[in-house]
Amino acid sequence: xxxxxxxxxxxxxxxxxxxxxxxxxxxxxxxxxxxxxxxxxxxxxxxxxxxxxxxxxxxxxxxxxxxxxxxxxxxxxxxxxxxxxxxxxxxxxxxxxxxxxxxxxxxxxxxxxxxxxxxxxxxxxxxxxxxxxxxxxxxxxxxxxxxxxxxxxxxxxxxxxxxxxxxxxxxxxxxxxxxxxxxxxxxxxxxxxxxxxxxxxxxxxxxxxxxxxxxxxxxxxxxxxxxxxxxxxxxxxxxxxxxxxxxxxxxxxxxxxxxxxxxxxxxxxxxxxxxxxxxxxxxxxxxxxxxxxxxxxxxxxxxxxxxxxxxxxxxxxxxxxxxxxxxxxxxxxxxxxxxxxxxxxxxxxxxxxxxxxxxxxxxxxxxxxxxxxxxxxxxxxxxxxxxxxxxxxxxxxxxxxxxxxxxxxxxxxxxxxxxxxxxxxxxxxxxxxxxxxxxxxxxxxxxxxxxxxxxxxxxxxxxxxxxxxxxxxxxxxxxxxxxxxxxxxxxxxxxxxxxxxxxxxxxxxxxxxxxxxxxxxxxxxxxxxxxxxxxxxxxxxxxxxxxxxxxxxxxxxxxxxxxxxxxxxxxxxxxxxxxxxxxxxxxxxxxxxxxxxxxxxxxxxxxxxxxxxxxxxxxxxxxxxxxxxxxxxxxxxxxxxxxxxxxxxxxxxxxxxxxxxxxxxxxxxxxxxxxxxxxxxxxxxxxxxxxxxxxxxx
Ligand SMILES: Nc1nc2c(ncn2[C@@H]2O[C@H](COP(=O)(O)OP(=O)(O)OP(=O)(O)O)[C@@H](O)[C@H]2O)c(=O)[nH]1
Ligand SMILES: [Mg+2]
Numbered sequence: 100x101x102x103x104x105x106x107x108x109x110x111x112x113x114x115x116x117x118x119x120x121x122x123x124x125x126x127x128x129x130x131x132x133x134x135x136x137x138x139x140x141x142x143x144x145x146x147x148x149x150x151x152x153x154x155x156x157x158x159x160x161x162x163x164x165x166x167x168x169x170x171x172x173x174x175x176x177x178x179x180x181x182x183x184x185x186x187x188x189x190x191x192x193x194x195x196x197x198x199x200x201x202x203x204x205x206x207x208x209x210x211x212x213x214x215x216x217x218x219x220x221x222x223x224x225x226x227x228x229x230x231x232x233x234x235x236x237x238x239x240x241x242x243x244x245x246x247x248x249x250x251x252x253x254x255x256x257x258x259x260x261x262x263x264x265x266x267x268x269x270x271x272x273x274x275x276x277x278x279x280x281x282x283x284x285x286x287x288x289x290x291x292x293x294x295x296x297x298x299x300x301x302x303x304x305x306x307x308x309x310x311x312x313x314x315x316x317x318x319x320x321x322x323x324x325x326x327x328x329x330x331x332x333x334x335x336x337x338x339x340x341x342x343x344x345x346x347x348x349x350x351x352x353x354x355x356x357x358x359x360x361x362x363x364x365x366x367x368x369x370x371x372x373x374x375x376x377x378x379x380x381x382x383x384x385x386x387x388x389x390x391x392x393x394x395x396x397x398x399x400x401x402x403x404x405x406x407x408x409x410x411x412x413x414x415x416x417x418x419x420x421x422x423x424x425x426x427x428x429x430x431x432x433x434x435x436x437x438x439x440x441x442x443x444x445x446x447x448x449x450x451x452x453x454x455x456x457x458x459x460x461x462x463x464x465x466x467x468x469x470x471x472x473x474x475x476x477x478x479x480x481x482x483x484x485x486x487x488x489x490x491x492x493x494x495x496x497x498x499x500x501x502x503x504x505x506x507x508x509x510x511x512x513x514x515x516x517x518x519x520x521x522x523x524x525x526x527x528x529x530x531x532x533x534x535x536x537x538x539x540x541x542x543x544x545x546x547x548x549x550x551x552x553x554x555x556x557x558x559x560x561x562x563x564x565x566x567x568x569x570x571x572x573x574x575x576x577x578x579x580x581x582x583x584x585x586x587x588x589x590x591x592x593x594x595x596x597x598x599x600x601x602x603x604x605x606x607x608x609x610x611x612x613x614x615x616x617x618x619x620x621x622x623x624x625x626x627x628x629x630x631x632x633x634x635x636x637x638x639x640x641x642x643x644x645x646x647x648x649x650x651x652x653x654x655x656x657x658x659x660x661x662x663x664x665x666x667x668x669x670x671x672x673x674x675x676x677x678x679x680x681x682x683x684x685x686x687x688x689x690x691x692x693x694x695x696x697x698x699x700x701x702x703x704x705x706x707x708x709x710x711x712x713x714x715x716x717x718x719x720x721x722x723x724x725x726x727x728x729x730x731x732x733x734x735x736x737x738x739x740x741x742x743x744x745x746x747x748x749x750x751x752x753x754x755x756x757x758x759x760x761x762x763x764x765x766x767x768x769x770x771x772x773x774x775x776x777x778x779x780x781x782x783x784x785x786x787x788x789x790x791x792x793x794x795x796x797x
Contacts, residue, residue, distance in 0.1 A: 101453055101460060103174045105380040105399040105468030109372055110176045110425070111229075112163075112193040114221070115203035116211035116762065117182030120233040122149050122160050123359035124203060125179045131290045131365050132168035132175075134455060138288045138362060147456035148179035153558050159183055161555055162528070163193040163411060165423060165454040165470060170369045176470045182213050184764050185552035188531045189411075191220045192481070192496045196410045196425040196470060199376040200228040206240035206356070209248030209732055212705040212762040218253055227377060228352050230257055231368060236270045236286070236358040246354070248732030253352070258315045260342070260353040260375075261367060262308050264301065273356055273364045274301060276309040277338060286361040316341040319350030339374075346375045379468025384427055386484075386491035389440050395491055397428050399468035405429030405437065406486035408493045409479055414524040416563050419475045423454070424485070426471070427493065431485070432464045440492050441483040446476050480527055498530040501546035502700070502743070502767045503573050505553050506537065510567040518543065521564035525556060532556055540792075542571075549765070550750070575744045576698060577652040577781060578770055581691035584609040589639075589683030590665075591675050601667035602675030604628060604636045607660045608687040613696075613770055617644060618658040628664035632676040636661055639680020648688040649695060649778070650785035655770075657691075659684075695778045696770040698743040703736065704753070706761030711735040713756060721745035722774075740768060 113121040126139040126146040139145040144155035148164045160181040168175045178197060180190035194200060200221040204214055221228050232245055242263060249257040261273040264281060272283030274297050281298060285291045297305050316338060317327035323341050327333055333341060345351035355371055357364035379399035386397045386406070397406060411423040424431075431437070433451045438444075452459035454472050465471040479485070482495035509515055522534040522545070533546040547553045553570065561567050586607050593600040611618060619637045628636070637659075644654040664679070702723070706714055708730060714737060715725060723741035730736070746765060753761045773781065 101462050102464055102466060103469050104401070104466055106378050107172060108174050108176065108379055108468045109199070109376050110178075110197045110379060110468070110470060111199050111201050111372060111376065112178040112180055112190065112197040113201045113203055114180050114190050114194065114217035115182055116205065116208070116213035117159060117184075119182060119203040119205045119208075119211075119214075120359045121182060121203045122146050122179050124201075124231065124233060124357065124365070125166060125177050127357075127359045127362050127365045128168050128175070128177060128369060129166055129455075131362065131369065132170050134166070134168050140360070147458075148177075150457040152562055153555055157555075161186060162413075163189045164456055165472070166456050167453060167470075168369070171373050173373045174469070175369065175372060178470075183551060184213060184216075184762075185548040185550075187213070187216055187220075187764075188496075188498050188548070189529075190217055192410050194220050194224055194226060195496055196408065197226065198379055198382050199372075200226050201231050201372070202228050202352075203231045203233050204245060204249070206232045206235045206242070206245055207237050208760070209245045209734065210252045210705075211734075212703055212736075212764045215252060215703075216764055225349065227346050227349055229346075229368075229371065229376070230352055230354040232354055232356045233359055235263055235356045236267065236361050236363065238267050240267055240270070242356065244732060248734060249354070251731035255315070256350060257352045257354055258312050259308055259355075260312060260371060261355045261364070262301070262305060263356045263364075264298065270356075270358055270361075270363060273367055274298075274305045275367055276305065276312050277342065279305065279309065282364075282367050284361070284363045286358070286363050288360075288362050290362065290366070292366050312342075313338060315351050316345050319345035319348060343375050347377050347381065384493070386427070386493050389486070389492045390489050397491055399426075400428055401430050401467050403428040403467070404487055404490055405431055406484060406491055406493075407431055407437075409481055409483045409485070410496065412479075412481045412527050414528040414563075416524075420527065421472055421474050422476050422479055423470070423472045426465050426467050426469055428467045430464050430466050431471070433462070437485045438487050438490075439479050439483055440486045440488070440490055442478045444478050446479055446485065448473050449475055481530060496530075499548060500767060501531065501533050501548065502698075502765070503549055503553065504544045504546040504576060505573050506540070506542040506571040507545050507557075507568040508542075508571065510569060514566050514568075515543070517564065517566050518560065518568060521560055521566055522556075524564070525559055529556070537574075544574075545570075573747060577650065577773070578656075578696040579647050579649050579652050579654045579693055580656045580696055581608060581610050581654070581688065581693050583690070583692040585687050585690040587683045587687030587690070589679040589681065589686055591678035591682060599667070599670035600672065600675040600678070601665075601670035602632070602635075602672075602677075602679035603665040604661060604676065604679045604683050605663040606636075606640075606683050606687065607662060608684075608691050609658050609660075610691075611656045611658050613656055615656050615658075617641070617655060620658065620660045622660050622662055623664065628661070628666055628676070629671075632666065632671060632673060633661060635673040635676035636664075636680040636683075639677035640684045642677070643681040643684040648685070648693050650782045651789070652695065654688070654693070655696070659687075695773045695781055697773045699740050699768050699771050700743050700746055700765045701768045702739050702741050702746065702749075702763060702765045704739070704761060704763040705734055705736055706753070706757045708733055708735050710757050710761060711737065714753075714761070717752065717756065721749075742771075742773075743767075
């Protein structure tokens with residue numbers, strides 16, 4: 100029966116820069132553990148964890164997926180995560196339910212931009228980690244150079260517990276520095292492993308590396324440090340138990356060497372995972388008591404009340420919704436009813452399953468600490484807690500706000516509704532996308548983390564839901580604001596036969612700090628405008644400010660105070676005051692010295708040192724402000740703030756300038772005023788667009 104106790108489970112997420120070999124590594128692990136009977140390859144589209152059509156087509160992981168390997172009587176749960184920057188949120192979600200991270204690093208490139216991002220994410224969750232130096236069979240692979248970049252980025256806690264035998268094409272095994280044994284492989288993809296003594300030629304290097312490891316382990320613990328000073332070394336037992344403790348306390352991040360494609364070093368790595376990484380029972384998770392709000396810790400104990408955390412949802416048009424969860428405490432049983440504490444509603448659990456990529460195995464129950472999934476939950480979505488009333492709730496996963504929006508056009512008329520409903524389903528699966536309607540152009544907008552993210556979402560729409568859309572070029576979400584305070588008045592008056600229309604309001608407008616959006620204050624004393632019409636004034640101003648003043652972008656970061664007005668006992672109504680509000684806004688804007696704001700991005704660029712000068716020059720040309728520059732081994736890290744409008748074509752530029760060796764990460768920072776010569780262009784473009792639309796309508 101496939102039910103595992105916490106002590107026999109390890110939950111690890113494979114994280115790291117795209118192309119480091121996470122998926123291939125998962126594939127080799129599953130093969131060596133006998134979970135599958137051939138070594139699946141990313142390049143052939145035959146891995147367990149990249150099963151989605153879009154992943155196979157692109158040869159990249161686009162969503163986290165779950166698999167498990169049984170190794171030394173232990174269930175190693177593996178979450179293969181995407182390395183492409185646009186999908187970072189999914190890697191972060193995976194880390195939330197992991198007890199350790201396997202940080203996969205390319206032995207040629209060393210640390211890359213996404214390596215840093217996942218490292219930061221693991222730091223924030225206080226997760227122990229193992230560094231897997233993969234692709235060691237490639238030309239220019241180097242342990243020394245990789246260590247140099249790892250040390251520069253993350254400090255000296257990264258310590259080899261194995262050293263490679265052979266290099267590049269001759270890489271065929273590793274020397275384990277704890278057992279001082281050599282493990283060699285056929286390097287042909289088979290699982291054959293031969294254990295032997297340390298080869299004579301490597302004895303000295305192995306001894307020196309072992310001593311460095313012993314020193315780091317001793318340093319991590321005061322008692323061991325004393326023993327180390329007395330004896331000059333540690334006993335084997337002290338090393339083994341000390342290393343485990345040091346890993347757990349994040350004083351040592353062990354490094355192992357592998358070639359996932361040739362199946363070299365995978366089994367010693369699995370041994371290290373089982374021996375050195377904490378079990379769910381070793382770690383306590385933070386939670387909040389649902390009733391009292393008190394912070395509590397939850398232990399992975401089967402006898403505690405059940406509590407499970409949903410970390411991922413998959414929207415399958417046929418199988419329905421699949422919810423992936425971690426049982427944080429207690430036991431979850433198939434065919435039982437549980438309570439969704441977040442939505443405050445009962446949920447019926449059907450068959451609980453273990454996942455091996457897309458393959459499901461029914462299980463009667465899933466115990467504390469283990470990962471599993473269940474289909475067809477009614478109301479449950481990502482970040483929800485399943486636990487009894489009065490139980491504990493886990494903090495929701497924070498997904499990044501979208502940074503880029505594209506307008507979509509349905510290919511066939513009448514598909515609009517289907518697009519909206521399908522996007523809603525996809526949003527359940529990927530909360531970092533948004534869909535909305537542009538208030539000015541009425542176009543359907545799809546917002547996400549970047550171009551790849553949007554393209555993948557559009558491809559999913561087609562493959563899974565059969566709807567096709569055309570994407571228009573991305574729109575920069577400019578904003579407008581005011582820079583001066585002013586008084587303004589709006590009067591709407593119409594005489595049409597019987598009842599007329601009359602509304603009049605006086606307002607003041609003043610700038611607010613960036614990010615404050617919009618504030619409306621009613622400061623009318625007495626009844627110059629009757630209470631029931633005042634909200635209409637605010638509505639009118641809201642309508643108008645969302646339509647913009649200079650170039651059709653929403654006006655933000657200002658405050659309107661309603662100070663006075665007039666009304667007519669017969670002719671005044673809501674509509675009249677709404678119109679008056681609009682007119683007052685327009686009147687005020689003409690004097691409030693309006694200006695245009697643009698989004699500024701935080702950008703981090705990683706590239707080999709030789710390119711640093713060119714890249715800095717290029718950033719200057721993009722109106723970038725360089726915030727810092729650092730070297731990590733042979734790589735330069737540049738941090739800069741750059742307007743989003745200048746970054747739309749950056750990906751292609753960086754790839755061609757660095758021959759594909761540079762990488763970057765970008766996230767939204769804040770809004771800033773656009774220089775005035777560029778404002779003129781934005782205004783002209785908006786006018787041209789409007790004129791074009793008017794023509795179309797004719
Ligand atoms: N030579 C060599 N190639 C490898 C090795 N591991 C993976 N590759 C290749 O490197 C490429 C990327 O491997 P993946 O496993 O897809 O990398 P990933 O880290 O999952 O990438 P993302 O899914 O984009 O985050 C593929 O072409 C693999 O065949 C290795 O050890 N040696
Ligand atoms: Mg992958």
